[in-house]
Amino acid sequence: MGDQSQVRPRIALAVLSVASFMAGLDLFIVNVAFNDIGRDYPGESLADLSWVLNGYTIVFAALLVPLGRLADRYSRKTGLLLGLLLFVAASQACALAPSLWWLVAFRVLQAIGAAALIPTSLGLLLSVFPPQRRAAAVRIWSASSALAAAAGPAAGGVLVEASWRWIFEVNVPIGIVAVLLALRYVPDSRDGASARVPDLTGAVILTISIALLALGLVKINDWPGERTAIVVAVSMLTLGAFWLRSSRHATPVIxxxxxxxxxxxxxxxxxxxxxxxxxxxxxxxxxxxxxxxxxxxxxxxxxxxxxxxxxxxxxxxxxxxxxxxxxxxxxxxxxxxxxxxxxxxxxxxxxxxxxxxxxxxxxxxxxxxxxxxxxxxxxxxxxxxxxxxxxxxxxxxxxxxxxxxxxxxxxxxxxxxxxxxxxxxxxxxxxxxxxxxxxxxxxxxxxxxxxxxxxxxxxxxxxxxxxxxxxxxxxxx
Missing domain, CATH: 1.20.1250.20 (MFS general substrate transporter like domains)
Structure with a gap:
């Protein structure tokens, strides 16, 4: 059964730009909430709090390419909808997190959703607009990401005045509206079997390598030097394994x-x-x-x-x-x-x-x-x-x-x-x-x-x- 979406390019552009904005916003909005999060979870160090940022960014970086290629192969619209639903559910979970490490875990789930939003929203945008109108549409889509970077700290500051949990809660109604509009106004597109399955194992290895290096850095003041050296060394070894795998895989991450x-x-x-x-x-x-x-x-x-x-x-x-x-x-x-x-x-x-x-x-x-x-x-x-x-x-x-x-x-x-x-x-x-x-x-x-x-x-x-x-x-x- 074909896609029954009613194609209205302007509405589709707005929905897809919102998806890009949401993914980018959560890269920047959390910085100003550090103090308030720390007060709610007493006893947690700055090094531990940093994982609220790093957990999101590491997973977001490692999954951008693999999730985009999966959506190319099977369905960009399905990838967008699943990304939005996961992002919304994880945002609600972040707002209710009972401890710091639950918050970090839910941020990782948020990042998986966000990593699906960026490539799928752009791929769908290109399928909606004819070639002569794509450049203008893409500039608007790009501007939404830039606006997220500019608005993130200020918006975060306003929301944190009520509670730091609102920086995540605000994603829920916006995301739900985006899902409903996408279902109706965004048509599907895909490359089908011509798009090769990405190296998901390589993405996991890269994620582990970056996470270990970040862990070694943030714990440098808390751990004995030997432990830090071991963690960083393992990070370098896994990075080498990732590079070796990338040189041999048909569709590597890099x-x-x-x-x-x-x-x-x-x-x-x-x-x-x-x-x-x-x-x-x-x-x-x-x-x-x-x-x-x-x-x-x-x-x-x-x-x-x-x-x-x-x-x-x-x-x-x-x-x-x-x-x-x-x-x-x-x-x-x-x-x-x-x-x-x-x-x-x-x-x-x-x-x-x-x-x-x-x-x-x-x-x-x-x-x-x-x-x-x-x-x-x-x-x-x-x-x-x-x-x-x-x-x-x-x-x-x-x-x-x-x-x-x-x-x-x-x-x-x-x-x-x-x-x-x-x-x-x-x-x-x-x-x-x-x-x-x-x-x-x-x-x-x-x-x-x-x-x-x-x-x-x-x-x-x-x-x-x-x-x-x-x-x-x-x-x-």
Whole structure:
């Protein structure tokens, strides 16, 4: 029996954009709730609380490609609906979580749903709109994800004023409405048997490797050095096993042949390092406002908001720079340098007395401008040197690198901060954390210089391993 959906492109676009927004929002909304979650679960350390973020991000990163390919093969609409239902059910469970580790477990389930939402919503969007209208539709879909990043901390701050549980509860009515509208207005699409079954075992191995590395970092202050070394070593061994498996599997999570393309490898290195610094800086800034300045959740959320609001403005500036023939690698490096400068401004300005306008806001604005210049440039340029038949897979890998960098950034920030006592100790710990994060941003700037595409030699082609799933709109616009 065929799909009975009534195709109304504008409604379909709205529903699919909401799906993307929900998945992205839960990557950012939790930061401002750390203090309140900790108060509800007394005795839990910052290292343990970090898994509320990391558990979601690790699983989200590892399953983007496999779940997208499964949906390509069997049914994108079914994948979207199952993703929405799981996301809604897990959100409700998060809101009712009786302990921290139950919350982390439910966040993992949320991430599985979210990882299904991104590739299925974009794949369905492309099937709804004719080729001449796809670029505009994809820009709107992409903007919903950017809006989630900007709105997350502020929305989280407002909701936490009632209860941190509301940051999860709010997903439930929105998700239910999205399911009902998707059932009626979003038509199905699939590639069928031409889409190969993905390497799910490889995805599990990658998840374990990232989780072990994050665990080793966040526990570095709590465990004996030998235990940390063992955990990190096992993480490296499993990563090696994943890479070996990827080199032999017909449809690996990451195709090693793609990383042989210089610009693509540089883009992945740049976005991973950039997101280490970006995620770490966001968490450190939130913790400074709440732990040192004693800001409420809503004050913190509103304090974070000006930085993300700079992103769309300076994304346009970056577009003008590229239009003026400034190499994309140089543009990205400039963005990374601005981010590092923003961190430097904060490090040299912040004191024990809250002075947001003079001490924090300038660095936050400079850093937000840098994000606007760097991040969209990386996302829109990473696959430029790949053959067209590997464009979508390359996009998926870049998004995976982005999420892995975020996990490492949160873990690194927690490891360097430790558990400071008193203002002097706290100030020193926060400065150390910001300096480490700033160093990653500077290294990202150097990595970005290798991103500038060059003309592909005739006959150059990355070996084809079968159809792929598009997971980022920026490669289509």
């Amino acid at each position: 195709e090693p042949s793609l990383l042989a393309v210089r610009t693509f490898a540089s883009s992945n290195a740049a976005i991973l390092l950039f997101c280490v610094a970006f995620a770490g800086n966001l968490l450190i800034g939130v913790l400074w406002m709440q732990e040192v300045w004693n800001y409420s959740a809503i004050q913190t959320g509103l304090g974070v908001a000006p930085g993300p609001l700079m992103v769309p403005i300076f994304a346009l500036v970056a577009g003008r720079m590229i239009g003026a023939r400034i190499p994309v690698g140089v543009v990205t490096a400039i963005g990374c340098a601005l981010c590092a400068a923003g961190i430097g401004i904060m490090v040299t300005s912040l004191g024990p007395t809250p002075a947001y306008a003079s001490d924090l806001l300038p660095g936050w604005l400079v850093g937000g401008a840098g994000v606007g210049v760097a991040l969209p440039t990386i996302l829109s340029s990473a696959a430029a040197d790949l053959p067209s038949h590997r464009f979508a897979t390359g996009s998926a890998v870049v998004n995976m690198s982005r999420q892995i960098g975020s996990v490492m950034g949160v873990s690194l920030a927690v490891a360097v901060l430790g558990t400071p006592y008193g203002y002097l100790d706290a100030h020193e710990s926060f400065v150390d954390a910001w300096l480490v994060i700033g160093a990653f941003m500077i290294v990202a700037a150097f990595a970005a210089l290798g991103m500038t595409p060059r003309r592909v030699a005739p006959g150059h082609r990355v070996p084809d391993r079968g159809p792929a799933v598009v997971t980022s709109p920026t490669k289509l616009t």
